[in-house]
Amino acid sequence: MRLADLPLLTTLAWRNLWRHTRRTAVMVFALALGVWSMVTLASLVRGSMEQQITKEILNLTGHAQIHARAYPDDPAVAHRFRPAPALDQALRQSPIGAWSARVRVPAVVSSERESAGVMLVGIDPAGERGLSFIPQAVTAGRYLDSPDDPGLLLGRKLAEQLETALGRRVVLMSQDAGDQIADRGFRVVGIFDADPQAMETGYVFIGRGIAQRMLKIGAEVSEIAVMTPDRKRPQAAVAGLRAAAGDLDVAPWTEVQPLLVLTEKINNVVLLIWFAVVFAAMAFGLVNTLLMAVFERTREFGLFQALGMPPRYILGQVLIESLMLLVVGLVLGNAAAWATVASLKGGIDLSAFAEGLEMVGVSPVIYPALAGSDMAAANIIVMTLGVLASLYPAWRASRYVPVEAITRV
Amino acid sequence: MEHTVICRNVSKIYRQDAVSVQALTDINLEIPRLDFVCLSGPSGSGKSTLLNLIGGLDKPTSGEITVDGARVDLLDKGALAKLRLHRLGFVFQSYNLIPVLTARENVEFVMQLQGVRAVERSEKARDILKEVGLDGLEDRRPGELSGGQQQRVAVARAIVSQPSLVLADEPTANLDSKTAENLMQLLRHMNREHGVTFIFSTHDRLVMDFSRRLITLHDGRIVDDRKRE
Numbered sequence: 015m016r017l018a019d020l021p022l023l024t025t026l027a028w029r030n031l032w033r034h035t036r037r038t039a040v041m042v043f044a045l046a047l048g049v050w051s052m053v054t055l056a057s058l059v060r061g062s063m064e065q066q067i068t069k070e071i072l073n074l075t076g077h078a079q080i081h082a083r084a085y086p087d088d089p090a091v092a093h094r095f096r097p098a099p100a101l102d103q104a105l106r107q108s109p110i111g112a113w114s115a116r117v118r119v120p121a122v123v124s125s126e127r128e129s130a131g132v133m134l135v136g137i138d139p140a141g142e143r144g145l146s147f148i149p150q151a152v153t154a155g156r157y158l159d160s161p162d163d164p165g166l167l168l169g170r171k172l173a174e175q176l177e178t179a180l181g182r183r184v185v186l187m188s189q190d191a192g193d194q195i196a197d198r199g200f201r202v203v204g205i206f207d208a209d210p211q212a213m214e215t216g217y218v219f220i221g222r223g224i225a226q227r228m229l230k231i232g233a234e235v236s237e238i239a240v241m242t243p244d245r246k247r248p249q250a251a252v253a254g255l256r257a258a259a260g261d262l263d264v265a266p267w268t269e270v271q272p273l274l275v276l277t278e279k280i281n282n283v284v285l286l287i288w289f290a291v292v293f294a295a296m297a298f299g300l301v302n303t304l305l306m307a308v309f310e311r312t313r314e315f316g317l318f319q320a321l322g323m324p325p326r327y328i329l330g331q332v333l334i335e336s337l338m339l340l341v342v343g344l345v346l347g348n349a350a351a352w353a354t355v356a357s358l359k360g361g362i363d364l365s366a367f368a369e370g371l372e373m374v375g376v377s378p379v380i381y382p383a384l385a386g387s388d389m390a391a392a393n394i395i396v397m398t399l400g401v402l403a404s405l406y407p408a409w410r411a412s413r414y415v416p417v418e419a420i421t422r423v
Numbered sequence: 424m425e426h427t428v429i430c431r432n433v434s435k436i437y438r439q440d441a442v443s444v445q446a447l448t449d450i451n452l453e454i455p456r457l458d459f460v461c462l463s464g465p466s467g468s469g470k471s472t473l474l475n476l477i478g479g480l481d482k483p484t485s486g487e488i489t490v491d492g493a494r495v496d497l498l499d500k501g502a503l504a505k506l507r508l509h510r511l512g513f514v515f516q517s518y519n520l521i522p523v524l525t526a527r528e529n530v531e532f533v534m535q536l537q538g539v540r541a542v543e544r545s546e547k548a549r550d551i552l553k554e555v556g557l558d559g560l561e562d563r564r565p566g567e568l569s570g571g572q573q574q575r576v577a578v579a580r581a582i583v584s585q586p587s588l589v590l591a592d593e594p595t596a597n598l599d600s601k602t603a604e605n606l607m608q609l610l611r612h613m614n615r616e617h618g619v620t621f622i623f624s625t626h627d628r629l630v631m632d633f634s635r636r637l638i639t640l641h642d643g644r645i646v647d648d649r650k651r652e
């Protein structure tokens with residue numbers, strides 16, 4: 015096909031679309047609707063997923079964690095470590111962002127009335143800023159002010175269960191480095207809220223220095239949590255830490271929370287299926303519309319051939335028609351999706367169904383996230399497959415035997 | 424080239440399922456350059472079939488057809504398209520024009536496919552439309568033109584790129600007699616002034632009278648072939 019003839023084919027295609035304004039409008043609307051639904055749903059799923067991951071990461075996971083080898087399988091006081099100077103050095107270099115060392119061992123917390131099994135987490139209160147949820151989570155009382163703060167932070171739900179309250183005393187009991195029972199009384203200086211609620215009932219926070227003394231472990235810790243510049247690409251940071259960590263175990267969040275990764279994969283599959291279903295419906299409509307347009311122009315295509323237009327030009331003309339429908343539909347659909355997502359920036363409140371959602375870890379307010387890659391995928395799928403599907407009507411149009419097409423009055 | 428069209432023992436049989444129709448039987452014909460030939464005969468006598476075969480829109484069942492030196496019965500689709508584009512012009516009974524293009528664009532259409540430059544194209548289109556008497560109507564679409572005007576556009580398009588041969592299948596069938604006469608005068612004018620061979624068909628006596636040679640078909644055979652004037 016000569017490039018110079020493209021304007022002619024484009025003119026023919028464009029004007030033919032205007033011949034049936036309503037049909038064209040319906041088709042464009044259907045395409046736009048399809049793309050809109052693809053992109054909008056993707057942004058909802060993406061947004062919800064993003065929130066879920068962000069929450070998990072803030073819920074003490076971080077982007078990567080460093081432990082003694084045996085700790086992940088048995089998080090006991092015995093499996094502790096002291097960061098070697100090399101590791102300390104590595105932690106202070108880019109691409110590491112925030113990081114903090116924690117003591118993290120199982121313990122029992124008791125009030126005058128009740129006791130409960132929990133994770134005791136000894137933190138450096140300043141180090142947790144930008145790393146985990148806890149600095150922001152204290153809703154009554156105060157946050158800890160140093161690793162040697164003698165106070166204790168208790169989850170709201172656990173406080174209820176223990177029938178205790180802010181300002182009251184509780185006792186923590188655990189195993190120390192010498193396998194002896196270690197216990198110590200604390201004043202509840204802060205009550206924190208967390209999501210999911212298991213965080214409220216499963217964790218108590220105290221100063222790291224206090225924890226180290228109580229457990230008689232000197233300056234040793236259970237874990238170091240680390241933030242990297244990009245949670246999607248923790249590999250470089252992890253590799254650097256691994257090189258410096260010697261015998262320690264350095265795991266990116268994807269290994270710490272494999273379920274999250276799986277959820278993300280399932281979401282991708284769900285989206286792809288949705289894309290396929292919507293596309294199938296759109297392709298069906300598109301092919302039918304084009305076939306209709308081709309059949310009613312039988313005589314015209316015959317005339318084209320009688321005048322010496324090569325069949326591939328006729329094929330090209332129908333494809334251009336389809337391309338125009340697709341482009342206009344895609345532009346409108348993307349714009350509508352973008353507008354929808356923008357208007358939902360404040361989040362969609364699904365708290366009416368919150369109970370069910372919370373069980374599967376989805377928060378009741380979803381903030382849609384428009385991912386460029388999803389938008390690109392939706393557009394590329396619709397565009398490529400749309401053109402492919404149009405090949406059939408286009409081929410039909412180019413195949414008419416001219417004499418029959420013209421003489422059929 | 425002595426002859427524009429040569430037919431040798433041309434037969435055409437249409438086969439549809441079990442039924443077969445012998446549309447043309449043993450046609451032998453030579454049409455010299457610049458001739459103005461009328462194919463006449465009753466409906467179903469094979470006029471359209473013969474014109475379609477000459478124009479390479481259909482293949483004969485047997486026999487040879489030479490148009491402007493090319494064996495159209497042997498050419499493949501691509502070569503036929505080229506031949507039609509560069510050396511033949513067509514005028515059909517109706518639905519001659521591309522509905523979404525204006526009169527001028529319809530005339531330019533063929534030139535555009537031929538690769539004629541835009542400036543030359545629009546100049547030629549303007550001149551030929553003036554010549555067929557459509558001055559001022561260039562930007563109308565076929566739907567906004569009368570039947571006679573549409574046929575004039577078709578003639579303009581057929582003639583504009585100087586083909587060797589124009590085939591016109593009952594070009595006046597849908598026109599009243601006055602308009603038909605005007606159109607025939609236009610065809611004859613084109614034949615003389617532009618040096619183009621014409622073959623047209625009709626079963627209208629008034630139209631036949633314009634021809635210089637009148638060939639009569641009956642049941643797919645040539646039953647009469649005479650020079651006029």
Ligand SMILES: Nc1ncnc2c1ncn2[C@@H]1O[C@H](COP(=O)(O)OP(=O)(O)O)[C@@H](O)[C@H]1O
Pocket residue numbers: 437438439444445446464465466467468469470471472473
């Ligand atoms: N596509 C076709 N299939 C079957 N028979 C046809 C076809 N076209 C024409 N015929 C038959 O061939 C004969 C000649 O038809 P045609 O060439 O159209 O005659 P005319 O143009 O003189 O009226 C007629 O009997 C017609 O029915």
Ligand SMILES: [Mg+2]
Pocket residue numbers: 470471472592593
């Ligand atoms: Mg006929």
